[in-house]
Amino acid sequence: MQRPKLFLHINDRETEHAILSSDIARKFLLAKSSEFEPWVEQVKDSQTDMAIIEANDFTEHDLHTLKSASLHLHTEFIFLSRGEPNVFLDKFMKLGAGYHLRSPYEFKTVQTLVDDFYEDGATAQSNTKKIHSSSLNQFGHILGSSSCMLKLFRTLRKVANSDLNVLVMGESGAGKELIAQTLHDVGVRADGPFVALNCGAISPELIDSELFGHVKGAFTGAHKDHTGLFEQAKGGTLFLDEVTEMPIEHQVKLLRVLELGEFRPVGSNTAEYADVRIVAATNRDPSDAVADGILREDLYYRLAQIPVHVPPLRERSDDVIGLTEHFLAYRNAVEETNKSISQAALNRIVEHDWPGNVRELKHAVERAFVMADNVIEETHLTFVPLTEKITEENTVPTGIPLADIEREAILNTLEENKGSKKRTADQLGITVKTLYNKLEKYDQQEE
Numbered sequence: 001m002q003r004p005k006l007f008l009h010i011n012d013r014e015t016e017h018a019i020l021s022s023d024i025a026r027k028f029l030l031a032k033s034s035e036f037e038p039w040v041e042q043v044k045d046s047q048t049d050m051a052i053i054e055a056n057d058f059t060e061h062d063l064h065t066l067k068s069a070s071l072h073l074h075t076e077f078i079f080l081s082r083g084e085p086n087v088f089l090d091k092f093m094k095l096g097a098g099y100h101l102r103s104p105y106e107f108k109t110v111q112t113l114v115d116d117f118y119e120d121g122a123t124a125q126s127n128t129k130k131i132h133s134s135s136l137n138q139f140g141h142i143l144g145s146s147s148c149m150l151k152l153f154r155t156l157r158k159v160a161n162s163d164l165n166v167l168v169m170g171e172s173g174a175g176k177e178l179i180a181q182t183l184h185d186v187g188v189r190a191d192g193p194f195v196a197l198n199c200g201a202i203s204p205e206l207i208d209s210e211l212f213g214h215v216k217g218a219f220t221g222a223h224k225d226h227t228g229l230f231e232q233a234k235g236g237t238l239f240l241d242e243v244t245e246m247p248i249e250h251q252v253k254l255l256r257v258l259e260l261g262e263f264r265p266v267g268s269n270t271a272e273y274a275d276v277r278i279v280a281a282t283n284r285d286p287s288d289a290v291a292d293g294i295l296r297e298d299l300y301y302r303l304a305q306i307p308v309h310v311p312p313l314r315e316r317s318d319d320v321i322g323l324t325e326h327f328l329a330y331r332n333a334v335e336e337t338n339k340s341i342s343q344a345a346l347n348r349i350v351e352h353d354w355p356g357n358v359r360e361l362k363h364a365v366e367r368a369f370v371m372a373d374n375v376i377e378e379t380h381l382t383f384v385p386l387t388e389k390i391t392e393e394n395t396v397p398t399g400i401p402l403a404d405i406e407r408e409a410i411l412n413t414l415e416e417n418k419g420s421k422k423r424t425a426d427q428l429g430i431t432v433k434t435l436y437n438k439l440e441k442y443d444q445q446e447e
């Protein structure tokens with residue numbers, strides 16, 4: 001097994017000595033920081049898998065440097081400090097950077113964390129061979145072998161069996177729903193239901209009734225009792241997708257349920273116990289959403305007991321080929337064919353920056369698979385939206401089934417709008433709910 005890299009920036013001689021004389025030194029390729037350059041620059045350039053950093057003076061500049069290099073996604077950090085409050089380090093930790101041990105910490109804790117990381121790496125490497133369709137690792141439903149995905153798998157494995165609320169953040173199509181489903185399926189609630197609500201696709205008047213249910217006669221039109229999603233998800237997981245799209249006046253009600261652990265159906269006087277695990281998702285930066293006044297800060301903290309960031313596909317380009325092979329192998333298995341892909345087409349796929357993330361890649365492979373007879377060539381790949389504004393040279397295609405044109409129009413408009421469903425629905429003249437239904441149908445058709 002290839003030895004992972006461990007970067008050390010430790011002033012405390014005792015801790016450093018303990019590390020160097022333990023079996024950590026045998027398992028890892030160690031690199032010690034030099035005093036001639038700030039540690040943050042060294043860690044940025046070192047492509048290290050893990051870093052143990054004594055960070056009593058973690059600065060805003062350090063935060064900015066590490067964040068811009070996306071090191072919270074790629075490197076597992078263990079920060080050691082005297083425990084003085086540090087807002088910049090706290091911000092970095094909230095991005096899922098790793099661990100912060102405050103003095104007095106025991107060396108044993110450091111050793112356990114490092115061993116845990118090492119064991120995970122060993123398992124991931126030995127799993128590689130078991131995947132038959134491509135060389136990717138898999139956790140639950142999620143595929144990926146890049147360092148940031150392995151880091152994500154470790155986090156998910158740790159939180160799956162807790163009941164803490166998880167907020168999944170990431171761009172559209174990056175796999176947020178897949179993560180929610182995985183957390184459910186590998187956790188203790190797997191035998192219970194998984195219930196999903198697209199908060200952006202429901203009319204504001206119906207939200208309370210959808211979430212909490214209502215009793216007959218609660219309002220005009222409430223002809224019978226209605227079971228809300230909290231009840232439907234009893235014993236399981238409630239996935240709140242696009243949670244920042246929930247109108248702010250309803251967010252306080254959700255917050256109350258999360259705080260009290262109980263809810264009341266509209267028109268009922270009886271409180272019911274909320275036996276659900278909440279996983280929420282957003283493709284907005286929640287700090288921006290709070291600053292813009294569309295997400296309550298207190299709700300954000302409640303939802304993000306465990307914040308999980310899904311890296312966009314362009315930040316895990318190592319996975320692009322593996323995912324392509326996987327989607328191709330999957331189609332081959334379903335269609336009982338044996339189509340392959342040329343090196344030139346693969347190169348073209350690697351060069352593209354995938355603004356629509358895994359969803360866009362999956363659809364591009366699916367389309368090319370249909371177009372190619374035996375070998376997918378560059379010409380079978382379509383990245384340019386078919387639905388660019390119609391000009392004299394660019395006319396609406398003819399002789400293609402309407403359903404295919406509709407699908408192309410929807411996926412390309414979504415891509416052009418960088419995943420914004422609201423803008424896409426507006427441009428296409430359909431409701432956001434219709435758009436959700438169609439996207440769900442396309443995802444299902446491919447599974």
Ligand SMILES: Nc1ncnc2c1ncn2[C@@H]1O[C@H](COP(=O)(O)OP(=O)(O)OP(=O)(O)O)[C@@H](O)[C@H]1O
Nearest residue numbers: 142143171172173174175176177178283358359443
């Ligand atoms: N890591 C992955 N491995 C395999 N398939 C993936 C992965 N990530 C995403 N997908 C596939 O890409 C499609 C989009 O994923 P998903 O719906 O989870 O994204 P999302 O982030 O929730 O998107 P949105 O914000 O638009 O709702 C699905 O078909 C899913 O199966």
